[in-house]
Amino acid sequence: MLDCKIRRALSILERFKDWQHKYVCFSGGKDSLVCLDLCAKVWKDAFKVVYIEVSGNTHPKCNKYVEKICNEYGVELIHLKYDRDFFDMLETLGYPSVFWVKSRWCMQKFKDRPMRNFTKINHLTVTVAGVKQGDSHRRKIWISKNVIDGIVQKPRNYSWVLVQVHPIYNWKKDDVWIYIHENNLPINPLYKEIGGAGNCLICPAMRKSEFVAIKVKCPEVFNRWKKAHEKLRKDFEKGKLKGMRVVFHQFDEWYKLYCLNKSLSGWR
DSSP, rough: OOHHHHHHHHHHTTTTTSSSSEEOOSSSSSSHHHHHHHHHHTTTSSSEEEEEEHHHHHHHHHHHHHHHHHHHHOOOEEEEEEESSSSHHHHHHHHSSSSSSGOOOHHIIIIIIIHHHHTTTTTTSSSEEEOTTSSOHHHHHHHHHEEETTEEOOGGGGTTEEEEETTTTTOOOOHHHHHHHHTTOOOTTTTHHHHSSSSSSOOOTOHHHHEEEHHHHHHHHHHHHHHHHHHHHHHTTTTTOOHHHHHHHHHHHHIIIIIIIITTTTOO
16 A cells, blocks of 8 residues: 555655746655655755754754754755744744634735745745645544645645645555655654654644653753743733634643642753
Protein backbone atom coordinates (compact mmCIF):
# COMPACT_ATOMS: atom_id res chain seq x y z
CA MET A 1 0.00 0.00 0.00
CA LEU A 2 2.76 2.47 0.91
CA ASP A 3 4.65 1.64 -2.29
CA CYS A 4 1.58 2.71 -4.27
CA LYS A 5 1.37 5.98 -2.33
CA ILE A 6 5.06 6.66 -2.94
CA ARG A 7 4.71 6.06 -6.67
CA ARG A 8 1.68 8.33 -6.75
CA ALA A 9 3.51 11.09 -4.88
CA LEU A 10 6.50 10.85 -7.23
CA SER A 11 4.14 10.93 -10.21
CA ILE A 12 2.50 14.10 -8.91
CA LEU A 13 5.89 15.79 -8.52
CA GLU A 14 7.05 14.56 -11.93
CA ARG A 15 4.47 16.84 -13.58
CA PHE A 16 6.39 19.87 -12.36
CA LYS A 17 9.92 18.60 -12.94
CA ASP A 18 10.68 21.13 -15.68
CA TRP A 19 8.96 24.07 -14.01
CA GLN A 20 11.04 26.95 -12.69
CA HIS A 21 10.89 28.54 -9.21
CA LYS A 22 9.95 25.45 -7.22
CA TYR A 23 9.99 25.60 -3.41
CA VAL A 24 9.49 23.08 -0.61
CA CYS A 25 7.97 24.42 2.61
CA PHE A 26 10.06 22.79 5.33
CA SER A 27 9.21 23.19 9.03
CA GLY A 28 11.74 20.71 10.35
CA GLY A 29 8.91 18.24 10.91
CA LYS A 30 8.56 14.65 9.74
CA ASP A 31 5.93 15.31 7.05
CA SER A 32 7.85 18.09 5.32
CA LEU A 33 11.04 16.01 5.60
CA VAL A 34 9.38 13.25 3.58
CA CYS A 35 8.20 15.80 1.01
CA LEU A 36 11.71 17.22 0.73
CA ASP A 37 13.14 13.75 0.14
CA LEU A 38 10.50 12.93 -2.48
CA CYS A 39 11.19 16.21 -4.28
CA ALA A 40 14.93 15.49 -4.24
CA LYS A 41 14.31 12.13 -5.90
CA VAL A 42 12.40 13.75 -8.76
CA TRP A 43 13.77 17.28 -9.01
CA LYS A 44 17.33 16.55 -7.77
CA ASP A 45 18.54 19.93 -6.49
CA ALA A 46 16.41 22.06 -8.84
CA PHE A 47 14.34 23.59 -6.03
CA LYS A 48 14.74 25.73 -2.94
CA VAL A 49 13.59 25.25 0.64
CA VAL A 50 11.54 27.86 2.51
CA TYR A 51 11.73 27.68 6.29
CA ILE A 52 9.77 30.08 8.51
CA GLU A 53 10.94 30.57 12.09
CA VAL A 54 8.39 31.73 14.67
CA SER A 55 10.38 34.44 16.43
CA GLY A 56 10.79 33.57 20.11
CA ASN A 57 8.71 30.39 19.84
CA THR A 58 10.98 28.18 17.71
CA HIS A 59 13.60 25.96 19.32
CA PRO A 60 17.18 26.82 18.20
CA LYS A 61 17.78 23.12 17.55
CA CYS A 62 15.03 23.19 14.93
CA ASN A 63 16.83 26.01 13.10
CA LYS A 64 20.13 24.10 13.20
CA TYR A 65 18.46 20.88 12.05
CA VAL A 66 16.88 22.58 9.03
CA GLU A 67 20.23 24.11 8.04
CA LYS A 68 21.89 20.69 8.37
CA ILE A 69 19.28 18.95 6.22
CA CYS A 70 19.48 21.55 3.46
CA ASN A 71 23.27 21.25 3.42
CA GLU A 72 23.02 17.46 3.15
CA TYR A 73 20.59 17.69 0.24
CA GLY A 74 22.57 20.46 -1.42
CA VAL A 75 19.60 22.81 -1.76
CA GLU A 76 19.38 26.52 -1.04
CA LEU A 77 17.66 27.48 2.21
CA ILE A 78 15.45 30.57 2.45
CA HIS A 79 15.12 31.33 6.19
CA LEU A 80 12.27 33.73 6.92
CA LYS A 81 10.81 35.20 10.10
CA TYR A 82 8.54 38.00 11.26
CA ASP A 83 10.23 40.95 12.97
CA ARG A 84 8.04 40.72 16.10
CA ASP A 85 8.34 38.33 19.04
CA PHE A 86 5.66 35.67 19.54
CA PHE A 87 5.31 36.14 23.30
CA ASP A 88 5.16 39.92 23.02
CA MET A 89 2.29 39.42 20.57
CA LEU A 90 0.66 36.89 22.90
CA GLU A 91 0.61 39.45 25.72
CA THR A 92 -0.97 42.02 23.41
CA LEU A 93 -3.45 39.94 21.38
CA GLY A 94 -4.25 37.04 23.68
CA TYR A 95 -4.37 33.42 22.60
CA PRO A 96 -4.96 32.67 18.91
CA SER A 97 -7.70 30.33 17.75
CA VAL A 98 -7.26 26.69 16.82
CA PHE A 99 -10.05 26.60 14.24
CA TRP A 100 -11.30 30.13 13.53
CA VAL A 101 -9.04 31.44 10.77
CA LYS A 102 -9.72 35.14 11.42
CA SER A 103 -8.44 34.80 14.98
CA ARG A 104 -5.42 32.66 14.11
CA TRP A 105 -3.01 35.59 14.28
CA CYS A 106 -0.03 33.29 14.86
CA MET A 107 -0.43 31.88 11.35
CA GLN A 108 -1.28 35.21 9.75
CA LYS A 109 1.60 37.18 11.23
CA PHE A 110 4.36 34.64 11.74
CA LYS A 111 3.82 32.40 8.70
CA ASP A 112 1.75 34.14 6.02
CA ARG A 113 3.22 37.63 6.35
CA PRO A 114 6.91 36.64 5.96
CA MET A 115 5.95 34.46 2.99
CA ARG A 116 3.96 37.23 1.32
CA ASN A 117 6.78 39.71 1.87
CA PHE A 118 9.21 37.23 0.31
CA THR A 119 7.00 36.71 -2.74
CA LYS A 120 6.77 40.44 -3.39
CA ILE A 121 10.30 40.26 -4.78
CA ASN A 122 10.58 36.54 -5.60
CA HIS A 123 8.47 34.60 -8.07
CA LEU A 124 6.99 31.27 -6.92
CA THR A 125 5.31 28.91 -9.36
CA VAL A 126 5.19 25.68 -7.32
CA THR A 127 5.30 25.11 -3.57
CA VAL A 128 5.18 21.73 -1.85
CA ALA A 129 3.87 21.19 1.68
CA GLY A 130 3.50 18.10 3.87
CA VAL A 131 -0.24 18.38 4.43
CA LYS A 132 -2.14 15.15 5.17
CA GLN A 133 -5.88 14.52 5.34
CA GLY A 134 -5.30 12.48 8.50
CA ASP A 135 -3.88 15.47 10.39
CA SER A 136 -7.33 16.42 11.70
CA HIS A 137 -11.02 16.15 10.88
CA ARG A 138 -11.07 19.73 9.59
CA ARG A 139 -8.03 19.04 7.41
CA LYS A 140 -9.75 15.97 5.96
CA ILE A 141 -12.81 18.03 5.03
CA TRP A 142 -10.68 20.82 3.54
CA ILE A 143 -8.68 18.37 1.40
CA SER A 144 -11.83 16.61 0.19
CA LYS A 145 -13.16 19.97 -1.04
CA ASN A 146 -9.99 21.61 -2.33
CA VAL A 147 -7.39 18.99 -3.31
CA ILE A 148 -7.53 16.75 -6.38
CA ASP A 149 -4.71 14.26 -6.90
CA GLY A 150 -2.43 16.19 -4.57
CA ILE A 151 -2.96 19.61 -6.16
CA VAL A 152 -4.88 22.45 -4.51
CA GLN A 153 -7.65 23.71 -6.76
CA LYS A 154 -7.92 27.50 -7.01
CA PRO A 155 -5.60 28.15 -4.05
CA ARG A 156 -7.20 31.34 -2.70
CA ASN A 157 -5.32 30.96 0.58
CA TYR A 158 -2.08 30.73 -1.40
CA SER A 159 -2.43 33.72 -3.71
CA TRP A 160 1.34 34.14 -3.65
CA VAL A 161 1.91 30.93 -5.64
CA LEU A 162 0.60 29.51 -8.91
CA VAL A 163 0.40 25.85 -7.84
CA GLN A 164 0.30 24.40 -4.31
CA VAL A 165 1.13 20.68 -4.15
CA HIS A 166 0.44 18.23 -1.31
CA PRO A 167 2.08 14.99 -2.52
CA ILE A 168 1.45 13.02 0.70
CA TYR A 169 -2.12 14.24 1.22
CA ASN A 170 -3.42 10.64 1.36
CA TRP A 171 -0.66 9.26 3.61
CA LYS A 172 -1.19 8.15 7.19
CA LYS A 173 1.07 8.98 10.11
CA ASP A 174 2.49 5.46 10.11
CA ASP A 175 3.26 5.76 6.38
CA VAL A 176 5.42 8.78 7.12
CA TRP A 177 7.40 7.05 9.86
CA ILE A 178 7.87 3.88 7.80
CA TYR A 179 9.16 5.94 4.86
CA ILE A 180 11.57 7.79 7.15
CA HIS A 181 12.99 4.59 8.62
CA GLU A 182 13.14 2.67 5.33
CA ASN A 183 15.00 5.54 3.67
CA ASN A 184 17.17 6.23 6.71
CA LEU A 185 16.21 9.91 6.82
CA PRO A 186 17.73 11.99 9.64
CA ILE A 187 14.84 12.93 11.91
CA ASN A 188 14.72 16.14 13.93
CA PRO A 189 16.28 15.33 17.35
CA LEU A 190 13.55 17.34 19.08
CA TYR A 191 11.06 14.54 18.43
CA LYS A 192 12.86 12.49 21.08
CA GLU A 193 13.25 15.44 23.45
CA ILE A 194 9.81 17.09 23.34
CA GLY A 195 7.72 14.94 21.01
CA GLY A 196 7.66 17.40 18.11
CA ALA A 197 9.74 19.40 15.66
CA GLY A 198 9.93 22.52 17.83
CA ASN A 199 8.98 24.99 15.10
CA CYS A 200 6.02 26.28 17.13
CA LEU A 201 6.64 25.33 20.75
CA ILE A 202 3.63 26.95 22.44
CA CYS A 203 0.57 26.27 20.29
CA PRO A 204 -3.19 26.55 21.01
CA ALA A 205 -3.61 23.03 19.64
CA MET A 206 -0.92 21.44 21.81
CA ARG A 207 -1.58 18.50 24.13
CA LYS A 208 -0.86 18.54 27.85
CA SER A 209 1.99 16.06 27.38
CA GLU A 210 3.67 18.50 24.96
CA PHE A 211 3.15 21.34 27.43
CA VAL A 212 4.81 19.33 30.20
CA ALA A 213 7.71 18.39 27.91
CA ILE A 214 8.35 22.07 27.19
CA LYS A 215 8.25 22.88 30.92
CA VAL A 216 10.90 20.23 31.52
CA LYS A 217 13.10 20.58 28.43
CA CYS A 218 12.65 24.24 27.43
CA PRO A 219 12.55 26.29 30.66
CA GLU A 220 13.41 29.60 28.95
CA VAL A 221 10.45 29.30 26.58
CA PHE A 222 8.22 28.04 29.38
CA ASN A 223 9.08 31.04 31.57
CA ARG A 224 8.36 33.42 28.70
CA TRP A 225 4.97 31.77 28.24
CA LYS A 226 4.35 31.96 32.00
CA LYS A 227 5.07 35.70 32.05
CA ALA A 228 2.74 36.30 29.10
CA HIS A 229 -0.01 34.15 30.60
CA GLU A 230 0.19 35.92 33.95
CA LYS A 231 -0.32 39.21 32.15
CA LEU A 232 -3.38 37.75 30.41
CA ARG A 233 -4.71 36.50 33.77
CA LYS A 234 -4.63 40.09 35.04
CA ASP A 235 -6.45 41.22 31.90
CA PHE A 236 -9.06 38.53 32.51
CA GLU A 237 -9.57 39.66 36.11
CA LYS A 238 -10.13 43.22 34.85
CA GLY A 239 -12.57 42.03 32.19
CA LYS A 240 -10.21 43.11 29.41
CA LEU A 241 -9.01 39.74 28.10
CA LYS A 242 -8.36 39.60 24.35
CA GLY A 243 -8.06 36.56 22.14
CA MET A 244 -9.83 33.22 22.39
CA ARG A 245 -11.21 32.64 25.89
CA VAL A 246 -11.60 28.89 25.47
CA VAL A 247 -7.87 28.61 24.69
CA PHE A 248 -7.01 30.91 27.59
CA HIS A 249 -8.98 28.75 30.02
CA GLN A 250 -7.28 25.58 28.75
CA PHE A 251 -3.84 27.07 29.35
CA ASP A 252 -5.00 28.51 32.65
CA GLU A 253 -5.87 25.02 33.88
CA TRP A 254 -2.32 23.93 33.07
CA TYR A 255 -0.95 27.08 34.70
CA LYS A 256 -2.81 26.30 37.92
CA LEU A 257 -1.69 22.69 37.81
CA TYR A 258 1.99 23.17 36.96
CA CYS A 259 2.74 26.68 38.24
CA LEU A 260 0.50 27.23 41.27
CA ASN A 261 0.24 23.67 42.55
CA LYS A 262 3.16 23.39 44.98
CA SER A 263 3.41 19.64 44.54
CA LEU A 264 3.84 19.96 40.76
CA SER A 265 5.22 23.48 40.19
CA GLY A 266 8.80 22.23 40.49
CA TRP A 267 8.12 18.94 38.74
CA ARG A 268 10.82 17.71 36.38
